Amino acid sequence: MIVVKDLVRQFKSGDRTIKPVNGVSFELEKGSLASIVGKSGSGKSTLLSLLGALDKPTSGDVVVDGVSLAGLPDGKLTEYRRRDIGFVFQQFNLIPNLSAVDNVMLPMEFAGVRKAARLQRAKELLEQVQLDPEKHSRRTNRLSGGEQQRVAIARALANEPKLILADEPTGNLDEQTGEHIIELLSSLSRDHNTTILVVTHDRSLAKKTERCFRLQQGRLTEEVRTESRR
Amino acid sequence: MSVLARSVGNAFRNKIRTAAVVAVLAVAIGLALAMLVANQAVGAKVQELNASVGTTLTVNPAGGQGFEGGGEPLTTAEAETAASVANVTSVVGTKALRLQTATAGTTDSATGTTQQGPGGGFGPGGQQATVTTNLTAAVDAGTLGNRNGSAGTTGTTGTQPVRALPITATGIGAEVDSTGKALDITSGTGLGDYTAAEAKTLVGTSLAEKNSLTVGSTFTIQDKTFTVAGIFDAGTTFGNNAVYVTLPEAQTLAETPDELSSMIVTVNSMENVDSTKTAVQDALGTDKADVTQGQRNLETAVSSLDSVKNISMVAFIAALATAGIIILLIMVMLVRERRREIGVLKAIGARNRTIGLQFVLESLVLVALGSVVGAVIASLASGGIASALISSNSTTTAATTTQRGGGLAGAMPNGAVPGGGLPGGGLPGGQGGPFGGASQLLTSVTASVSPGVLAAGIAAVFAVAIIGALVPALLTARIRPIEVLRGE
Numbered sequence: 249m250i251v252v253k254d255l256v257r258q259f260k261s262g263d264r265t266i267k268p269v270n271g272v273s274f275e276l277e278k279g280s281l282a283s284i285v286g287k288s289g290s291g292k293s294t295l296l297s298l299l300g301a302l303d304k305p306t307s308g309d310v311v312v313d314g315v316s317l318a319g320l321p322d323g324k325l326t327e328y329r330r331r332d333i334g335f336v337f338q339q340f341n342l343i344p345n346l347s348a349v350d351n352v353m354l355p356m357e358f359a360g361v362r363k364a365a366r367l368q369r370a371k372e373l374l375e376q377v378q379l380d381p382e383k384h385s386r387r388t389n390r391l392s393g394g395e396q397q398r399v400a401i402a403r404a405l406a407n408e409p410k411l412i413l414a415d416e417p418t419g420n421l422d423e424q425t426g427e428h429i430i431e432l433l434s435s436l437s438r439d440h441n442t443t444i445l446v447v448t449h450d451r452s453l454a455k456k457t458e459r460c461f462r463l464q465q466g467r468l469t470e471e472v473r474t475e476s477r478r
Numbered sequence: 479m480s481v482l483a484r485s486v487g488n489a490f491r492n493k494i495r496t497a498a499v500v501a502v503l504a505v506a507i508g509l510a511l512a513m514l515v516a517n518q519a520v521g522a523k524v525q526e527l528n529a530s531v532g533t534t535l536t537v538n539p540a541g542g543q544g545f546e547g548g549g550e551p552l553t554t555a556e557a558e559t560a561a562s563v564a565n566v567t568s569v570v571g572t573k574a575l576r577l578q579t580a581t582a583g584t585t586d587s588a589t590g591t592t593q594q595g596p597g598g599g600f601g602p603g604g605q606q607a608t609v610t611t612n613l614t615a616a617v618d619a620g621t622l623g624n625r626n627g628s629a630g631t632t633g634t635t636g637t638q639p640v641r642a643l644p645i646t647a648t649g650i651g652a653e654v655d656s657t658g659k660a661l662d663i664t665s666g667t668g669l670g671d672y673t674a675a676e677a678k679t680l681v682g683t684s685l686a687e688k689n690s691l692t693v694g695s696t697f698t699i700q701d702k703t704f705t706v707a708g709i710f711d712a713g714t715t716f717g718n719n720a721v722y723v724t725l726p727e728a729q730t731l732a733e734t735p736d737e738l739s740s741m742i743v744t745v746n747s748m749e750n751v752d753s754t755k756t757a758v759q760d761a762l763g764t765d766k767a768d769v770t771q772g773q774r775n776l777e778t779a780v781s782s783l784d785s786v787k788n789i790s791m792v793a794f795i796a797a798l799a800t801a802g803i804i805i806l807l808i809m810v811m812l813v814r815e816r817r818r819e820i821g822v823l824k825a826i827g828a829r830n831r832t833i834g835l836q837f838v839l840e841s842l843v844l845v846a847l848g849s850v851v852g853a854v855i856a857s858l859a860s861g862g863i864a865s866a867l868i869s870s871n872s873t874t875t876a877a878t879t880t881q882r883g884g885g886l887a888g889a890m891p892n893g894a895v896p897g898g899g900l901p902g903g904g905l906p907g908g909q910g911g912p913f914g915g916a917s918q919l920l921t922s923v924t925a926s927v928s929p930g931v932l933a934a935g936i937a938a939v940f941a942v943a944i945i946g947a948l949v950p951a952l953l954t955a956r957i958r959p960i961e962v963l964r965g966e
């Protein structure tokens with residue numbers, strides 16, 4: 249259960265301050281699948297970084313399972329990112345000189361998973377995101393954008409996080425592969441009780457989520473749904 | 479994939495840059511190691527010099543050195559007096575004899591020249607008794623010998639010039655040469671008890687060769703048969719044209735029991751040499767004995783070697799610091815370059831210490847490569863560096879040494895002394911006295927690369943590298959995970 253309370257993040261650019269996130273409040277049930285839509289530059293990535301403890305809000309708080317992130321020291325925030333969060337970055341952000349498998353193994357290494365176990369799981373995850381087995385050991389800077397995106401998704405799933413924050417996870421994928429990724433994410437929320445929040449421009453993806461939020465002028469509004477999930 | 483594997487991988491990410499960094503590091507590390515090796519070599523040499531002759535005083539009869547001057551001979555009683563002075567660790571008496579080849583001796587007696595000079599042997603030039611032997615000197619008279627020889631004979635009867643040179647025989651109270659340096663016995667044994675009269679000798683290598691002597695061979699001095707107990711190598715041609723017998727034996731041969739030609743006083747430490755010199759002089763009386771500090775010239779040598787030692791230590795530290803700074807700058811550059819990537823690692827949950835460790839290990843990979851190449855450079859260059867450092871310093875030292883060596887040469891005959899101890903008969907100087915070899919000692923500093931020194935040097939390099947890498951590693955802790963969202 250995630251409770252977001254009056255979250256504000258402002259940036260100073262020159263003598264102007266901009267507030268891409270300006271008083272956002274919402275709650276997400278455990279295991280729900282939700283999406284955020286909004287124009288480019290509306291602050292979607294900024295909001296996601298606050299939820300994932302990559303950044304600290306100017307004011308407001310995020311409470312995850314009763315624990316307030318605002319009150320956590322840096323070491324605990326690192327632990328939160330490692331254990332509880334799976335982040336899929338808009339720019340993938342893989343380590344370019346490491347292979348796909350090594351990239352997926354990294355979060356598990358930081359969590360202290362034994363080597364054989366992490367290799368095993370990394371391979372399974374790469375299969376789940378439908379990356380060619382022959383590309384598992386290829387350096388990620390030699391993979392296509394879509395392939396990199398799938399490795400990034402596999403890496404986000406590595407430590408079985410309770411919250412997955414995915415920034416445009418299907419942006420570089422063809423329709424069919426995109427469908428598969430959406431299917432994978434919704435099965436995670438269904439079967440593993442994982443809470444999933446995706447930022448997307450993809451109408452069909454947004455339609456498939458239980459809840460859909462729109463970010464506009466720093467404020468989040470929930471779109472009222474008539475049709476039910478799928 | 480572990481932190482270490484990742485660090486190694488990162489170290490080779492940009493191969494050309496890695497090669498450049500390793501090359502620069504190798505030069506700095508190689509220089510540091512070469513300087514350390516030079517420092518150790520010179521340090522060892524200084525110790526050796528100090529240990530061998532650095533703390534000895536030479537006592538000669540007042541007014542006389544070698545064959546010159548007059549005065550009363552030293553006695554065993556005076557040796558005991560000297561031994562009781564504070565800070566004196568040992569007193570070794572010597573009794574110098576001159577061995578004249580029997581035929582040359584005959585010539586002398588035939589022309590009526592006595593074996594001993596005016597003054598019954600204790601006057602001028604009477605420091606050394608001349609006795610006959612069946613040995614032939616290993617040194618040819620040569621120009622110097624003949625010049626000195628004729629100068630000597632004109633003073634007497636001006637007959638046939640003496641061509642055969644005398645051999646130095648010294649009675650010694652311990653297994654040291656006439657300058658107090660330990661004898662280097664290359665075959666056979668020492669004389670055993672140096673305080674007992676015994677018909678055993680130690681023979682210099684060239685003299686032994688000239689007369690086909692080996693351990694166990696016999697020859698005669700004053701018609702008495704002596705056995706060769708050992709062969710020694712003094713390092714110089716002149717020094718090897720010599721015979722050592724025990725002190726009592728020499729005194730018996732010279733028929734002057736209890737008399738000493740000189741005494742070698744060993745002082746317990748370098749610092750006490752000056753004060754002890756004064757104390758020994760006071761104890762023996764200025765009218766009885768002259769106390770000289772034979773190694774004055776070596777002090778110059780030692781102090782110049784000491785400065786070489788200091789220079790090389792400073793250079794070692796400077797090269798080490800350079801290596802540290804290179805690492806620091808390279809790692810700072812790498813941290814800045816990989817800012818975003820560090821953000822990624824943090825965003826997916828890496829601890830600060832994991833990232834810091836990764837960067838320290840990466841720098842150590844570079845240093846390890848630099849050390850391997852540097853050690854090769856050092857082992858090739860250190861010999862050259864050490865001798866270059868020393869030769870530039872020892873040129874001046876060698877000059878002083880030669881001059882002073884001339885002045886001291888009288889303490890030991892230098893092959894230029896003719897028979898018939900005449901006042902001023904043999905001019906001191908020429909082929910170098912006991913300290914003529916000082917410059918040789920200096921240049922013989924061998925900068926051998928010992929694995930221990932190399933290991934210590936590399937350990938120092940790694941310690942400095944860790945310090946150098948720690949700063950950038952700590953910088954990574956300040957990078958925030960949000961960097962991951964910033965553009966490159």
Ligand SMILES: Nc1ncnc2c1ncn2[C@@H]1O[C@H](COP(=O)(O)OP(=O)(O)OP(=O)(O)O)[C@@H](O)[C@H]1O
Binds near residue numbers: 287288338
């Ligand atoms: N560190 C920063 N300093 C100043 N301005 C920033 C910073 N980070 C983001 N912004 C600004 O905040 C606004 C929101 O940016 P954000 O990346 O959240 O947009 P977005 O909704 O993800 O857009 P897109 O759909 O294009 O990814 C933008 O105008 C951006 O320029």
Ligand SMILES: [Mg+2]
Binds near residue numbers: 292338
């Ligand atoms: Mg964005």
